[in-house]
Amino acid sequence: NRHWVLTDRPKGGNFEQVLSLREEPAPEPGPGEYRVRTIYLSLDPTNAVWMQYDSYLPAVPLNSTMRGLVLGVVDKSNHEKVKVGDLVSGMGGWADYTITDGKNFGRVPNIPGLPLVAFMGPLGMTGATAYFGLLDIGKPKEGETVVVSAAAGAVGSMVGQIAKLKGCRVVGIAGGPEKCAWLTGELGFDAAVDYKAEGWRKALRAACPKGVDVYFENVGGEVGEAVLDLINIKGRIAFCGAISQYNATQPQPGPRNLSILVSRRARMEGFLVLDYNPRLGEMYQEMGPWIAGGKVKWKVDLDQGLENTITSFKKLFTGGNTGKLAVQVSEE
Numbered sequence: 001n002r003h004w005v006l007t008d009r010p011k012g013g014n015f016e017q018v019l020s021l022r023e024e025p026a027p028e029p030g031p032g033e034y035r036v037r038t039i040y041l042s043l044d045p046t047n048a049v050w051m052q053y054d055s056y057l058p059a060v061p062l063n064s065t066m067r068g069l070v071l072g073v074v075d076k077s078n079h080e081k082v083k084v085g086d087l088v089s090g091m092g093g094w095a096d097y098t099i100t101d102g103k104n105f106g107r108v109p110n111i112p113g114l115p116l117v118a119f120m121g122p123l124g125m126t127g128a129t130a131y132f133g134l135l136d137i138g139k140p141k142e143g144e145t146v147v148v149s150a151a152a153g154a155v156g157s158m159v160g161q162i163a164k165l166k167g168c169r170v171v172g173i174a175g176g177p178e179k180c181a182w183l184t185g186e187l188g189f190d191a192a193v194d195y196k197a198e199g200w201r202k203a204l205r206a207a208c209p210k211g212v213d214v215y216f217e218n219v220g221g222e223v224g225e226a227v228l229d230l231i232n233i234k235g236r237i238a239f240c241g242a243i244s245q246y247n248a249t250q251p252q253p254g255p256r257n258l259s260i261l262v263s264r265r266a267r268m269e270g271f272l273v274l275d276y277n278p279r280l281g282e283m284y285q286e287m288g289p290w291i292a293g294g295k296v297k298w299k300v301d302l303d304q305g306l307e308n309t310i311t312s313f314k315k316l317f318t319g320g321n322t323g324k325l326a327v328q329v330s331e332e
Protein backbone atom coordinates (compact mmCIF):
# COMPACT_ATOMS: atom_id res chain seq x y z
CA ASN A 1 0.00 0.00 0.00
CA ARG A 2 1.75 3.10 -1.24
CA HIS A 3 0.47 6.22 0.52
CA TRP A 4 1.42 9.89 0.78
CA VAL A 5 2.16 10.95 4.35
CA LEU A 6 1.85 14.60 5.39
CA THR A 7 4.95 15.40 7.44
CA ASP A 8 4.58 19.18 7.90
CA ARG A 9 2.19 22.06 7.09
CA PRO A 10 2.89 23.47 3.61
CA LYS A 11 3.90 27.10 3.17
CA GLY A 12 3.43 28.93 -0.09
CA GLY A 13 2.68 25.72 -1.98
CA ASN A 14 5.86 23.74 -1.13
CA PHE A 15 3.95 20.47 -1.34
CA GLU A 16 6.87 18.26 -2.32
CA GLN A 17 8.66 19.22 0.89
CA VAL A 18 5.82 18.19 3.19
CA LEU A 19 4.54 15.00 1.58
CA SER A 20 6.42 11.76 1.36
CA LEU A 21 5.49 8.54 -0.43
CA ARG A 22 5.74 5.51 1.87
CA GLU A 23 5.00 1.86 1.31
CA GLU A 24 3.73 -0.82 3.66
CA PRO A 25 1.60 -3.99 3.38
CA ALA A 26 -2.02 -3.34 2.41
CA PRO A 27 -4.23 -2.86 5.51
CA GLU A 28 -6.85 -5.50 6.37
CA PRO A 29 -10.49 -4.56 7.02
CA GLY A 30 -11.74 -5.17 10.59
CA PRO A 31 -15.23 -6.35 11.56
CA GLY A 32 -17.90 -4.37 9.69
CA GLU A 33 -15.32 -2.73 7.45
CA TYR A 34 -14.29 -3.06 3.82
CA ARG A 35 -11.22 -2.21 1.76
CA VAL A 36 -11.33 0.02 -1.31
CA ARG A 37 -8.68 -0.22 -4.03
CA THR A 38 -8.30 3.29 -5.44
CA ILE A 39 -8.90 3.51 -9.17
CA TYR A 40 -9.19 7.30 -9.44
CA LEU A 41 -7.94 9.86 -6.93
CA SER A 42 -9.60 13.27 -7.14
CA LEU A 43 -7.26 16.26 -6.80
CA ASP A 44 -9.03 19.32 -5.45
CA PRO A 45 -7.87 22.83 -4.53
CA THR A 46 -9.32 22.35 -1.05
CA ASN A 47 -6.74 19.61 -0.40
CA ALA A 48 -4.25 22.45 0.12
CA VAL A 49 -6.50 23.83 2.86
CA TRP A 50 -6.84 20.43 4.53
CA MET A 51 -3.04 20.24 4.70
CA GLN A 52 -2.79 23.58 6.48
CA TYR A 53 -5.52 24.28 9.04
CA ASP A 54 -8.90 23.31 10.48
CA SER A 55 -11.73 24.50 8.25
CA TYR A 56 -15.00 22.72 7.50
CA LEU A 57 -12.97 19.54 8.10
CA PRO A 58 -10.15 19.19 10.60
CA ALA A 59 -6.66 19.61 9.19
CA VAL A 60 -5.04 16.32 8.19
CA PRO A 61 -3.00 15.26 11.25
CA LEU A 62 0.75 15.37 10.73
CA ASN A 63 2.41 12.02 9.98
CA SER A 64 -0.79 10.49 8.67
CA THR A 65 -1.98 9.66 5.18
CA MET A 66 -3.16 12.66 3.17
CA ARG A 67 -6.95 12.74 2.83
CA GLY A 68 -8.54 12.66 -0.61
CA LEU A 69 -11.69 11.76 -2.48
CA VAL A 70 -11.37 8.39 -4.18
CA LEU A 71 -13.39 6.30 -6.56
CA GLY A 72 -12.55 2.63 -6.39
CA VAL A 73 -13.56 -0.98 -6.15
CA VAL A 74 -14.15 -3.02 -3.00
CA ASP A 75 -11.54 -5.78 -2.94
CA LYS A 76 -12.16 -7.21 0.57
CA SER A 77 -15.27 -6.90 2.69
CA ASN A 78 -16.48 -7.72 6.19
CA HIS A 79 -19.46 -5.40 5.71
CA GLU A 80 -22.86 -7.04 5.43
CA LYS A 81 -24.17 -4.71 2.70
CA VAL A 82 -21.05 -4.28 0.58
CA LYS A 83 -19.48 -7.00 -1.50
CA VAL A 84 -16.23 -7.49 -3.37
CA GLY A 85 -16.46 -5.85 -6.79
CA ASP A 86 -18.79 -3.03 -5.72
CA LEU A 87 -17.86 0.39 -7.07
CA VAL A 88 -17.82 3.09 -4.40
CA SER A 89 -16.61 6.64 -3.91
CA GLY A 90 -15.93 8.68 -0.83
CA MET A 91 -13.39 10.15 1.51
CA GLY A 92 -10.24 8.05 1.42
CA GLY A 93 -6.58 8.80 1.18
CA TRP A 94 -3.82 9.58 -1.30
CA ALA A 95 -3.13 5.86 -1.25
CA ASP A 96 -3.55 2.56 -3.08
CA TYR A 97 -6.07 1.36 -0.47
CA THR A 98 -8.55 2.82 2.02
CA ILE A 99 -10.23 0.95 4.89
CA THR A 100 -13.71 2.20 5.75
CA ASP A 101 -16.81 1.27 7.72
CA GLY A 102 -18.73 2.85 4.86
CA LYS A 103 -19.82 6.04 6.64
CA ASN A 104 -17.94 8.35 4.30
CA PHE A 105 -18.52 6.25 1.20
CA GLY A 106 -21.42 5.79 -1.19
CA ARG A 107 -22.12 3.47 -4.07
CA VAL A 108 -21.35 4.78 -7.58
CA PRO A 109 -24.76 5.02 -9.24
CA ASN A 110 -25.49 2.90 -12.26
CA ILE A 111 -26.19 5.19 -15.20
CA PRO A 112 -25.65 3.12 -18.37
CA GLY A 113 -23.46 4.46 -21.15
CA LEU A 114 -21.16 6.56 -19.00
CA PRO A 115 -17.51 5.79 -18.32
CA LEU A 116 -16.64 5.26 -14.67
CA VAL A 117 -14.46 8.36 -14.60
CA ALA A 118 -17.56 10.51 -15.19
CA PHE A 119 -18.45 9.85 -11.57
CA MET A 120 -15.19 11.48 -10.53
CA GLY A 121 -16.00 14.62 -12.54
CA PRO A 122 -19.30 15.85 -13.94
CA LEU A 123 -21.44 13.43 -11.94
CA GLY A 124 -19.23 13.45 -8.88
CA MET A 125 -18.44 16.08 -6.29
CA THR A 126 -17.49 18.54 -9.05
CA GLY A 127 -20.81 18.28 -10.84
CA ALA A 128 -22.70 18.59 -7.57
CA THR A 129 -20.77 21.73 -6.63
CA ALA A 130 -21.60 23.36 -9.94
CA TYR A 131 -25.20 22.20 -10.00
CA PHE A 132 -26.27 23.09 -6.46
CA GLY A 133 -24.03 26.13 -6.12
CA LEU A 134 -25.35 27.70 -9.29
CA LEU A 135 -29.01 26.74 -9.02
CA ASP A 136 -29.56 26.79 -5.26
CA ILE A 137 -27.35 29.75 -4.32
CA GLY A 138 -26.98 31.71 -7.59
CA LYS A 139 -30.62 31.18 -8.64
CA PRO A 140 -30.13 32.28 -12.26
CA LYS A 141 -33.15 33.32 -14.27
CA GLU A 142 -33.56 33.11 -18.03
CA GLY A 143 -31.93 36.03 -19.82
CA GLU A 144 -29.66 36.96 -16.91
CA THR A 145 -25.90 37.32 -17.17
CA VAL A 146 -23.88 34.70 -15.30
CA VAL A 147 -20.12 35.09 -14.82
CA VAL A 148 -17.92 32.26 -13.58
CA SER A 149 -14.20 32.32 -12.72
CA ALA A 150 -11.75 29.40 -13.07
CA ALA A 151 -14.18 28.78 -15.91
CA ALA A 152 -12.12 26.14 -17.71
CA GLY A 153 -11.64 24.15 -14.52
CA ALA A 154 -13.66 21.27 -13.15
CA VAL A 155 -16.46 23.19 -11.46
CA GLY A 156 -16.38 26.31 -13.66
CA SER A 157 -16.76 24.44 -16.95
CA MET A 158 -19.91 22.75 -15.60
CA VAL A 159 -21.34 25.96 -14.13
CA GLY A 160 -21.22 27.79 -17.45
CA GLN A 161 -22.91 24.99 -19.37
CA ILE A 162 -25.67 24.55 -16.79
CA ALA A 163 -26.30 28.30 -16.89
CA LYS A 164 -26.56 28.14 -20.70
CA LEU A 165 -29.12 25.34 -20.42
CA LYS A 166 -31.09 27.60 -18.08
CA GLY A 167 -31.18 30.32 -20.76
CA CYS A 168 -28.53 32.70 -19.41
CA ARG A 169 -25.83 34.75 -21.08
CA VAL A 170 -22.61 33.16 -19.84
CA VAL A 171 -19.19 34.75 -19.49
CA GLY A 172 -16.20 32.71 -18.33
CA ILE A 173 -12.98 34.06 -16.87
CA ALA A 174 -9.93 31.83 -17.40
CA GLY A 175 -6.17 32.00 -17.80
CA GLY A 176 -4.86 31.96 -21.37
CA PRO A 177 -6.20 32.06 -24.93
CA GLU A 178 -6.48 28.28 -25.29
CA LYS A 179 -8.77 27.90 -22.33
CA CYS A 180 -10.86 30.84 -23.52
CA ALA A 181 -11.15 29.34 -27.00
CA TRP A 182 -12.30 26.04 -25.46
CA LEU A 183 -15.02 27.82 -23.49
CA THR A 184 -16.53 29.70 -26.42
CA GLY A 185 -15.70 27.17 -29.15
CA GLU A 186 -16.55 23.83 -27.52
CA LEU A 187 -18.64 24.56 -24.46
CA GLY A 188 -20.90 27.27 -25.89
CA PHE A 189 -20.03 30.12 -23.51
CA ASP A 190 -21.12 33.49 -24.94
CA ALA A 191 -17.80 35.12 -24.08
CA ALA A 192 -14.55 34.34 -22.34
CA VAL A 193 -12.08 36.73 -20.73
CA ASP A 194 -8.41 35.89 -20.28
CA TYR A 195 -7.53 37.39 -16.90
CA LYS A 196 -3.82 37.01 -17.63
CA ALA A 197 -4.03 39.28 -20.69
CA GLU A 198 -3.49 43.03 -20.77
CA GLY A 199 -6.71 45.03 -20.47
CA TRP A 200 -8.77 42.13 -19.10
CA ARG A 201 -10.91 44.34 -16.83
CA LYS A 202 -12.04 46.34 -19.85
CA ALA A 203 -12.70 43.11 -21.74
CA LEU A 204 -14.78 41.84 -18.83
CA ARG A 205 -16.86 45.00 -18.77
CA ALA A 206 -17.41 44.75 -22.52
CA ALA A 207 -18.46 41.11 -22.20
CA CYS A 208 -21.14 42.07 -19.65
CA PRO A 209 -22.99 44.99 -21.28
CA LYS A 210 -25.97 44.47 -18.95
CA GLY A 211 -23.89 43.95 -15.82
CA VAL A 212 -23.67 40.73 -13.83
CA ASP A 213 -26.69 39.09 -12.22
CA VAL A 214 -24.97 35.98 -10.91
CA TYR A 215 -21.28 35.55 -10.17
CA PHE A 216 -20.01 32.07 -9.38
CA GLU A 217 -16.85 32.85 -7.42
CA ASN A 218 -14.04 30.30 -7.60
CA VAL A 219 -10.89 32.39 -7.29
CA GLY A 220 -11.31 35.53 -5.15
CA GLY A 221 -8.61 38.21 -5.18
CA GLU A 222 -8.45 40.71 -8.02
CA VAL A 223 -10.69 38.73 -10.31
CA GLY A 224 -13.44 38.60 -7.71
CA GLU A 225 -13.06 42.31 -7.10
CA ALA A 226 -13.40 43.14 -10.79
CA VAL A 227 -16.62 41.15 -11.11
CA LEU A 228 -18.03 42.69 -7.94
CA ASP A 229 -17.72 46.11 -9.58
CA LEU A 230 -20.17 44.96 -12.24
CA ILE A 231 -22.74 43.30 -9.99
CA ASN A 232 -26.33 44.36 -10.70
CA ILE A 233 -29.03 45.39 -8.26
CA LYS A 234 -30.24 42.21 -6.51
CA GLY A 235 -27.28 40.30 -7.95
CA ARG A 236 -26.18 37.02 -6.33
CA ILE A 237 -22.66 35.84 -5.68
CA ALA A 238 -22.39 32.11 -5.08
CA PHE A 239 -19.14 31.92 -3.13
CA CYS A 240 -17.68 28.54 -3.98
CA GLY A 241 -13.97 29.08 -3.36
CA ALA A 242 -11.00 31.43 -3.49
CA ILE A 243 -8.15 29.44 -4.99
CA SER A 244 -5.98 32.54 -5.44
CA GLN A 245 -5.59 32.61 -1.64
CA TYR A 246 -5.14 28.97 -0.66
CA ASN A 247 -1.33 29.07 -0.68
CA ALA A 248 -0.98 32.60 0.69
CA THR A 249 1.43 32.86 3.60
CA GLN A 250 -0.36 35.91 5.07
CA PRO A 251 -4.10 36.52 5.55
CA GLN A 252 -5.35 38.25 2.40
CA PRO A 253 -7.37 41.48 2.36
CA GLY A 254 -11.00 41.15 1.36
CA PRO A 255 -12.35 42.80 -1.79
CA ARG A 256 -11.74 46.56 -1.48
CA ASN A 257 -15.11 47.28 -3.07
CA LEU A 258 -17.20 45.04 -0.78
CA SER A 259 -19.51 47.91 0.14
CA ILE A 260 -20.89 47.79 -3.38
CA LEU A 261 -23.14 45.05 -2.02
CA VAL A 262 -25.04 47.80 -0.22
CA SER A 263 -25.73 50.13 -3.12
CA ARG A 264 -26.57 47.19 -5.40
CA ARG A 265 -28.61 45.37 -2.70
CA ALA A 266 -26.65 42.28 -3.74
CA ARG A 267 -26.09 39.08 -1.79
CA MET A 268 -22.95 36.99 -1.35
CA GLU A 269 -23.38 33.50 0.08
CA GLY A 270 -20.92 30.72 0.67
CA PHE A 271 -21.86 27.06 0.40
CA LEU A 272 -20.35 23.60 0.77
CA VAL A 273 -21.13 20.76 -1.57
CA LEU A 274 -21.03 18.33 1.37
CA ASP A 275 -24.31 19.79 2.63
CA TYR A 276 -26.01 18.63 -0.55
CA ASN A 277 -25.23 14.93 -0.13
CA PRO A 278 -28.86 14.13 0.76
CA ARG A 279 -29.96 15.78 -2.51
CA LEU A 280 -27.54 14.09 -4.93
CA GLY A 281 -30.46 12.23 -6.50
CA GLU A 282 -31.77 15.54 -7.90
CA MET A 283 -28.47 16.11 -9.64
CA TYR A 284 -28.34 12.59 -11.14
CA GLN A 285 -31.86 13.03 -12.41
CA GLU A 286 -31.30 16.33 -14.23
CA MET A 287 -27.59 16.18 -15.05
CA GLY A 288 -27.46 12.44 -15.88
CA PRO A 289 -29.31 12.86 -19.18
CA TRP A 290 -27.40 16.09 -20.01
CA ILE A 291 -24.10 14.28 -19.57
CA ALA A 292 -25.19 11.02 -21.23
CA GLY A 293 -26.79 12.95 -24.12
CA GLY A 294 -23.77 15.21 -24.69
CA LYS A 295 -25.67 18.41 -23.82
CA VAL A 296 -23.07 19.11 -21.17
CA LYS A 297 -19.51 18.40 -22.29
CA TRP A 298 -16.86 17.45 -19.81
CA LYS A 299 -13.21 16.64 -19.58
CA VAL A 300 -11.21 14.78 -16.98
CA ASP A 301 -7.56 15.81 -16.99
CA LEU A 302 -6.19 12.42 -16.00
CA ASP A 303 -2.61 11.89 -14.88
CA GLN A 304 -1.19 8.41 -14.36
CA GLY A 305 0.32 6.90 -11.22
CA LEU A 306 0.04 7.63 -7.51
CA GLU A 307 3.74 8.52 -7.51
CA ASN A 308 2.95 11.53 -9.74
CA THR A 309 0.28 12.96 -7.43
CA ILE A 310 2.19 16.03 -6.29
CA THR A 311 3.31 17.07 -9.78
CA SER A 312 -0.28 16.69 -10.86
CA PHE A 313 -1.72 18.51 -7.81
CA LYS A 314 0.44 21.57 -8.45
CA LYS A 315 -1.26 22.06 -11.81
CA LEU A 316 -4.33 23.36 -9.95
CA PHE A 317 -2.36 26.37 -8.77
CA THR A 318 -0.56 27.15 -12.02
CA GLY A 319 -3.55 26.65 -14.28
CA GLY A 320 -2.01 23.49 -15.75
CA ASN A 321 -5.31 21.62 -15.76
CA THR A 322 -8.33 21.91 -18.02
CA GLY A 323 -11.45 20.25 -16.64
CA LYS A 324 -11.40 17.91 -13.65
CA LEU A 325 -7.96 16.96 -12.39
CA ALA A 326 -7.54 13.37 -11.21
CA VAL A 327 -4.91 10.66 -10.98
CA GLN A 328 -5.44 7.11 -12.15
CA VAL A 329 -3.97 4.93 -9.42
CA SER A 330 -4.94 1.47 -10.71
CA GLU A 331 -6.84 -0.18 -13.57
CA GLU A 332 -10.65 -0.26 -13.61
Ligand code: NDP
Pocket residue numbers: 043044045046125126129150151152153154155156173174175176179218219221223239240241242243244245271272273274315316317318319320321322323324325
Ligand atom coordinates in the same frame (compact mmCIF):
# COMPACT_ATOMS: atom_id res chain seq x y z
P1 NDP B 1 -10.20 23.81 -11.09
O1 NDP B 1 -10.30 22.61 -11.98
O2 NDP B 1 -10.99 25.01 -11.46
O3 NDP B 1 -8.66 24.16 -10.98
C1 NDP B 1 -8.24 25.32 -10.42
C2 NDP B 1 -8.09 26.44 -11.49
O4 NDP B 1 -8.06 27.67 -10.79
C3 NDP B 1 -6.78 26.38 -12.24
O5 NDP B 1 -6.85 25.53 -13.36
C4 NDP B 1 -6.57 27.83 -12.61
O6 NDP B 1 -7.17 28.08 -13.89
C5 NDP B 1 -7.35 28.61 -11.56
N1 NDP B 1 -6.45 29.36 -10.70
C6 NDP B 1 -5.42 28.88 -9.95
N2 NDP B 1 -4.80 29.87 -9.29
C7 NDP B 1 -5.46 31.01 -9.62
C8 NDP B 1 -5.29 32.38 -9.27
N3 NDP B 1 -4.33 32.77 -8.42
N4 NDP B 1 -6.14 33.30 -9.79
C9 NDP B 1 -7.12 32.91 -10.64
N5 NDP B 1 -7.33 31.62 -11.02
C10 NDP B 1 -6.51 30.70 -10.52
O7 NDP B 1 -10.59 23.41 -9.60
P2 NDP B 1 -12.03 23.00 -9.08
O8 NDP B 1 -13.02 23.17 -10.13
O9 NDP B 1 -11.91 21.72 -8.38
O10 NDP B 1 -12.28 24.11 -7.95
C11 NDP B 1 -12.66 25.43 -8.32
C12 NDP B 1 -13.01 26.21 -7.05
O11 NDP B 1 -14.13 25.59 -6.43
C13 NDP B 1 -11.91 26.20 -5.99
O12 NDP B 1 -11.90 27.46 -5.36
C14 NDP B 1 -12.37 25.13 -5.02
O13 NDP B 1 -11.85 25.29 -3.73
C15 NDP B 1 -13.86 25.34 -5.06
N6 NDP B 1 -14.67 24.20 -4.63
C16 NDP B 1 -15.59 24.44 -3.65
C17 NDP B 1 -16.44 23.46 -3.25
C18 NDP B 1 -17.47 23.78 -2.22
O14 NDP B 1 -18.14 22.88 -1.72
N7 NDP B 1 -17.66 25.05 -1.87
C19 NDP B 1 -16.36 22.09 -3.79
C20 NDP B 1 -15.39 21.96 -4.87
C21 NDP B 1 -14.58 22.99 -5.26
P3 NDP B 1 -6.69 29.32 -14.82
O15 NDP B 1 -5.79 28.71 -15.86
O16 NDP B 1 -7.96 29.83 -15.37
O17 NDP B 1 -5.96 30.28 -13.94
